[in-house]
Every structure is written in C-alpha cells, then in structure tokens.
Amino acid sequence: MITLVIAEDHQALIDGMKAFLKNESDIEIVGYANDGLELITLALQLKPDVVITDIRMPKCDGINATQTIKKELPNTKVIAFSMFDNDDAILQMKEAGASGYIMKNSSLQTVLDAVRAVSEGFTYFADETDEELDKPKNELFFSAREKEILTLIAEGKSSQEIADALFIEKSTVDSHRKNMSKKIKTIGKTDLTKYALERKYDYL
Structure with missing residues (x-):
C-alpha cells in the first residue's frame, strides 16, 4: 500500500484527487494540508511513502517544505504540483529532493502514474522540455x-x-x-x- 499526503491550498483540487484515487487498491491518502507548515507537521507525523505538494503555498512554500521533509524523511518521495511550467521551479524542486514534477492541468491518470512511479524509485518529471528525464518519454510505466x-x-x-x-x-x-x-x-x-x-x- 502506497501512503500519500497531498498539500494544496485549493481544497477543490484535493477533493478531486481524493475522489479519483479512493478506488485504487494500492494507494491510500492518509492526510492533506492547505499550507506548507501543515504539510511538514503532517509528513513528520504520518511518514507517508509519497507527498504531492503545491510549490506556491501560504506560510511555507513547497520548495522549503520539501527540503525539510527530505532531510527528516529521506525515504519519502516528493512530487511537485504546479500551475506553472517553469524551468527554475523544476530545478529548485529537484535540488530540494523532489522525485517528480507534474502540472495541475495534467490528467488524474498522470497523477496516478507519477505516484506509482516515484514510489518504486523512478523519477517522473512531466515537463517535456526537460532533457534530463530519467524515464524516456515514450516508455510506459507499469507498477x-x-x-x-x-x-x-x-x-x-x-x-x-x-x-x-x-x-x-x-x-x-x-x-x-x-x-x-x-x-x-x-x-x-x-x-x-x-x-x-x-x-x-x-x-x-
């Protein structure tokens, strides 16, 4: 079972992911947060396998939250979730320790694929301009x-x-x-x- 924490300041997006993922037998959403500080507290308490975090959040942004989480929980995988296809943001999240980066306008199937991929040690950066993808663009990921x-x-x-x-x-x-x-x-x-x-x- 892949345990998942979602951090996003728009509750509607969290609700959409919860509704989509609730029928997946291998994934359990164990918590969600609406700001970066709440995310850090939840992650340290629950020690999830995977965290999906918005980059721009109140109180503490996703980059700093990722740095803190990876320092304390090196085995927890982090996926960045953003409205902006920004090379600098992708690089900063990579340097903070993120294993993936997906856009908020991505399909829910992409979110599911990313969670399963990073939980098994792959990286999942959906930005097509990134030439450093560890997973080739035409390779399908299967759990x-x-x-x-x-x-x-x-x-x-x-x-x-x-x-x-x-x-x-x-x-x-x-x-x-x-x-x-x-x-x-x-x-x-x-x-x-x-x-x-x-x-x-x-x-x-």
Missing part, C-alpha cells in the same frame, strides 16, 4: 503488480486465474487491466493481450 499481471496475461491466463495465482480479487485484476489498457492507448490501439505477448520477457 510491479501490473508487470506481474502482464506476465500472466502473456501466459494466456484469465482474470480469475490471475487473481488465484496472485491471491487477489478478480475485480482488482480487472481494475489493473482497465488501467493498463488506458496506458497503452497512448501508443496506439494495441490489444492488451497482444501488448503483453510482445513484451513477454520484459517483466521477468
């Missing part, structure tokens, strides 16, 4: 569980057989299938089974 399911799909197993093999509910497998299908649409109308077969050995 460890999705990779397991893709491998089993490539072996011809049904959703129920996959659920039995991984000791999870069939509905969870179906949810992962749906999410993966959304991802592969970004590179063409490829059937999920065909996609899994083509990359049968990528995830072993």
Whole structure:
C-alpha cells in the first residue's frame, strides 16, 4: 500500500484527487494540508511513502517544505504540483529532493502514474522540455503488480486465474487491466493481450 499526503491550498483540487484515487487498491491518502507548515507537521507525523505538494503555498512554500521533509524523511518521495511550467521551479524542486514534477492541468491518470512511479524509485518529471528525464518519454510505466499481471496475461491466463495465482480479487485484476489498457492507448490501439505477448520477457 502506497501512503500519500497531498498539500494544496485549493481544497477543490484535493477533493478531486481524493475522489479519483479512493478506488485504487494500492494507494491510500492518509492526510492533506492547505499550507506548507501543515504539510511538514503532517509528513513528520504520518511518514507517508509519497507527498504531492503545491510549490506556491501560504506560510511555507513547497520548495522549503520539501527540503525539510527530505532531510527528516529521506525515504519519502516528493512530487511537485504546479500551475506553472517553469524551468527554475523544476530545478529548485529537484535540488530540494523532489522525485517528480507534474502540472495541475495534467490528467488524474498522470497523477496516478507519477505516484506509482516515484514510489518504486523512478523519477517522473512531466515537463517535456526537460532533457534530463530519467524515464524516456515514450516508455510506459507499469507498477510491479501490473508487470506481474502482464506476465500472466502473456501466459494466456484469465482474470480469475490471475487473481488465484496472485491471491487477489478478480475485480482488482480487472481494475489493473482497465488501467493498463488506458496506458497503452497512448501508443496506439494495441490489444492488451497482444501488448503483453510482445513484451513477454520484459517483466521477468
């Protein structure tokens, strides 16, 4: 389970992310803050796996909050969340220790992908002008569980057989299938089974 804290001074954005992420079986929002000082207090108390933080916030900005959190909780991953596609802000957040940077106008699926990516040690900087991306722009990110399911799909197993093999509910497998299908649409109308077969050995 990925524990998540969200810091954003616009409550409507927090509510939107909460509504979207509540059905994800591998992510739990454990707290949210409306200013930087509240974020630091919450993070030190809850020790989340991932923090999503706005850069411009009252009392303490996201850059200083990130520096403090990373100093005290080096294993907590931080994703910057901003209205502005600003190279200086991206650089400052990187230097503060952030593992990701996404725009507020990004899709909620992008937010989900970023959370899963940084939790597994990847970086996720959505700025297309950044030439230092650790993850190539055309590479699709799949979580460890999705990779397991893709491998089993490539072996011809049904959703129920996959659920039995991984000791999870069939509905969870179906949810992962749906999410993966959304991802592969970004590179063409490829059937999920065909996609899994083509990359049968990528995830072993």
